[in-house]
């Protein structure tokens with residue numbers, strides 16, 4: 001399943017324009033600790049987090065993650081979006097709490 | 112890919128500069144990618160360098176990343192001017208962190224950076240003088256099958 005399909009199925013707002021929406025999402029990692037994502041996130045994972053600052057872009061790019069979903073109505077900082085555009089990373093936001101977004105994602109990626 | 116001569120360079124880091132965090136590691140990652148090195152080698156070098164870069168930004172005043180890419184291995188030395196580390200053994204333990212609250216709110220300060228560096232290195236050395244600074248040396252073997 002690619003980023004575009006996930007965004008539409010989970011009613012996510014795509015906040016960036018330059019990311020590759022066709023990029024395949026191969027898994028998911030959920031954490032608000034950046035070194036934890038550095039250690040345990042896998043290439044192709046979509047990352048669900050509450051963090052909104054620009055360092056999430058650096059982590060996602062270095063780990064070659066497929067995208068970032070910021071949950072719980074949180075809004076990415078403007079600098080975060082600028083960095084994401086420059087790096088062609090897709091950042092999305094979701095109104096639903098992490099549990100629900102993760103639950104739906106689990107269903108689509110594993111079932 | 113066979114590297115004949117060593118390729119060297121450096122990046123300057125400023126403590127507290129969270130805005131530019133990751134730029135040095137990303138550049139090094141691009142250089143390694145252009146050289147066509149093994150994905151696993153690149154991945155490990157990027158993780159270890161980024162954690163070292165973040166530690167300078169979080170804990171120190173200023174620092175430098177030096178890299179040299181040699182036929183057999185990549186050597187990354189990150190040297191900083193800063194508070195230094197009193198008890199290195201303690202600092203190496205997963206979960207130990209002295210990061211202030213505002214840094215923890217950003218999701219740093221899990222105490223995972225040094226263990227991550229060690230895990231991703233083939234050789235890892237850390238030296239520190241309290242009140243002066245810290246140096247970490249990361250070596251990652253290029254030849255496959257060594258890990």
Ligand SMILES: Nc1ncnc2c1ncn2[C@@H]1O[C@H](COP(=O)(O)OP(=O)(O)OP(=O)(O)O)[C@@H](O)[C@H]1O
Nearest residue numbers: 035166170202208209219220221222223224225245
């Ligand atoms: N360059 C440095 N200068 C001074 N102290 C350091 C430096 N690097 C690490 N330390 C000390 O070692 C501790 C552990 O470092 P480590 O990278 O494992 O965790 P952290 O940086 O606190 O959190 P995380 O890496 O998970 O964001 C730090 O909290 C700090 O006290």
Ligand SMILES: [Mg+2]
Nearest residue numbers: 165166224225
């Ligand atoms: Mg750290």
